[in-house]
Amino acid sequence: MNKMIWRPFTQEKTASRPIKxxxxxxxxxxxxxxxxxxxxxxxxxxxxxxxxHPEIAEVVGEQAKTLEHVIFTKFSHDPAEKLVNDLSKIMPRQLNRYFFSDNGSTAVEVALKAAYQFFKNTGVENRNIFLSLDGGYYGDTFGAMSVAGVNSKYHSVFSDLFFKTLMVDVSEYHGESEINLLEEREDEIIRALDKKLKEVGEKICALIVEPLLQGSFGMRLYRAEFLERLVNKVREYDILVIFDEIMTGFYRTGKMFAMNYCNAVPDFVCLSKGLTGGFLPLALTVTSEKIYDAFLSDDKRKTFLHGHSYTANPISCAAACKSLEILLRxxxxxxxxxxxxxxxxxxxxxxxxxxxxxxxxxxxxxxxxxxxxxxxxxxxxxxxxxxxxxxxxxxxxxxxxxxxxxxxxxxxxxxx
Ligand SMILES: Cc1ncc(COP(=O)(O)O)c(C=O)c1O
The missing domain is CATH 3.90.1150.10 (Aspartate Aminotransferase, domain 1)
Structure with missing residues (x-):
């Protein structure tokens, strides 16, 4: 291997050489x-x-020869518009605003920042705590690390830099073989959460979860009924809800999205990974008109001042359209x-x-x-x-x- 390369998530001192x-x-x-x-x-x-995949490779080549990239502020393009139209057919009807970025972590950052700014824009000043389940993983940027919590096995070295996140303790959740234990514990967990929310519920901005399947922490499962109860509980305190479907999306869990196993509809859904079929980086944070409308203003400070150079890259969008078409066959x-x-x-x-x-x-x-x-x-x-x-x-x-x-x-x- 070229010795100048520093690999992700790799202890270079002991790791074996990569296979080329x-x-x-x-x-x-x-x-x-x-x-x-x-x-x-x-x-x-x-x-x-x-x-x-030859069909995706072909549209990637064609798109590269037509329009490889363009700044996505003053300009739009067909691949992005088609992708949003195609996704709107499989997304919950209430989620109809699409913010593009370029990887899973940034899709999460966008949701966290937009949730936080939503409250500021609507005149609510003190919602500055996030809520999540222990054992979550949302990416490696600071917002994503913060909501994974100070006990995250990946990020604890940075924990004194995290913003405040309250954890719902689901540490004994380990899947189907212990489903009875799981059901018994659900009441307990919801009761403990309720107690916490009575104290600080009005300071909490948003709940973020990986719906049903907590991936990178160890492929831990929890029940759809529990997710629904969790969402209903936090809604009592007007807390926004973010579903990170970055790993679970596009039929990974047997349904189009893991959220389709329950009736809860979040305020934000984060998509990436399988979105382009694995060809190119692309991400979306999908939200509702209610959230979007809170950013419409003559006051420039209410604008969502967030963007990435490769936002809605046309080649990535073309790959995503083809990938979705193949998926639905x-x-x-x-x-x-x-x-x-x-x-x-x-x-x-x-x-x-x-x-x-x-x-x-x-x-x-x-x-x-x-x-x-x-x-x-x-x-x-x-x-x-x-x-x-x-x-x-x-x-x-x-x-x-x-x-x-x-x-x-x-x-x-x-x-x-
Ligand atoms: C559920 C979930 N969210 C977010 C991410 C971060 O995505 P990325 O690695 O593209 O930043 C991952 C990555 O594994 C993930 O599994």
Whole structure:
């Protein structure tokens, strides 16, 4: 590897050299020595339809030759407008204002800032605390880190710089195998939250959650009914609600969005990752007319002064339109269901805390070392997995074959 490169989330002192990938094709990554790896992480949750999908590659090429980029203030363009029209058909009707940015963290920053400024713009001065669930992950920028909380295993070194976030303790939530415990604890958690809200509810600006599936912390699940209760509770205090669907969006959980499992509609939805099918960076923060209208004013200070150079990049938008078209095809939806069924019908007999939601499945092993061992062995067998501490998860592109899923289960079970 070129020694000047500093990799993300990598301890360069001890990490092994990266494998140089020359080509991507469907669910596979092909290295320079010709080895083939099945990408069972969808490359950090972004790749939906397989690598180098020819139809997306084609629109990317065409768009690059037509209009590669333009500042998105004075100008607009067809790919952005088409994308918003297409998304409006699958978004809750109430969410009809679309703010573009270029990655998951910025989609979250936009939601946090807009929620905060919404109150300022409407004359409410003291709502300066956020609320979230412990064990969340929203990205690595300061706002996103702050709402993940001071106990986040990724960000604690920066914790004295975070703004104030109140945590709802869901630390014993671990998915389907403990669903009864979960239901019992829900009352307790809501009661504790209610008590806190009676004290400080009117100072809280917004609740942010990853709906149903807390991803990067360890693929933890919680019930849709609980999410609905949580949202209803905070609404009693006029607290805004942000759903981070950056990882869960676009049928990952078996429905278009995880929020579709319940009746709660948030004030903001953050989208990124799978939005372009994993081709290019793009993000959206989708909100309601109520929020948008609070920024309309003759007073310039009420403007939302936020933007990124690559806002609504036309090539990214064109890729996103094509990706959405592919997603909504009958055969893609059938395959998503088949992957979900595959997880349901296959086991890891020696694993604990097995949990699955749609196309995602995960389980725990005794230690981080054991997880690393299994992941290393999988790699030797041509399967790319990436552990989250002692959790191993499978998060495949939707084009993955049953044979590749079968091989992944067999290999993991062998080393478990
Ligand atoms: C739920 C969630 N939100 C936000 C992010 C941040 O996205 P990005 O890495 O594009 O900044 C991630 C990334 O893993 C995520 O899983």
């Amino acid at each position: 990938i020359k080509k991507g094709c469907g669910a596979y990554l092909i290295s320079e020595d010709g080895s083939k790896y099945t990408d069972m992480t969808s490359s950090w949750f972004v790749n939906m339809h397989g690598h180098a 009958e055969d893609t939806l059938k395959r998503i269901k088949e992957i979900s069924d595959f997880h349901r019908n296959h086991n890891f007999p020696n694993a604990t805390k097995r949990r699955s939601l749609g196309t995602v499945t995960a389980f725990d092993v005794d230690s981080d070392e054991k997880a690393n061992f299994i992941v290393d062995k999988a790699l030797e067998n041509g399967i790319f997995l990436r552990p989250l501490a002692n959790t191993i998860y499978i998060f495949p592109p939707y084009c993955v074959s049953d044979e590749d899923l079968e091989k992944t289960y067999t290999t993991i079970n062998k080393y478990l």
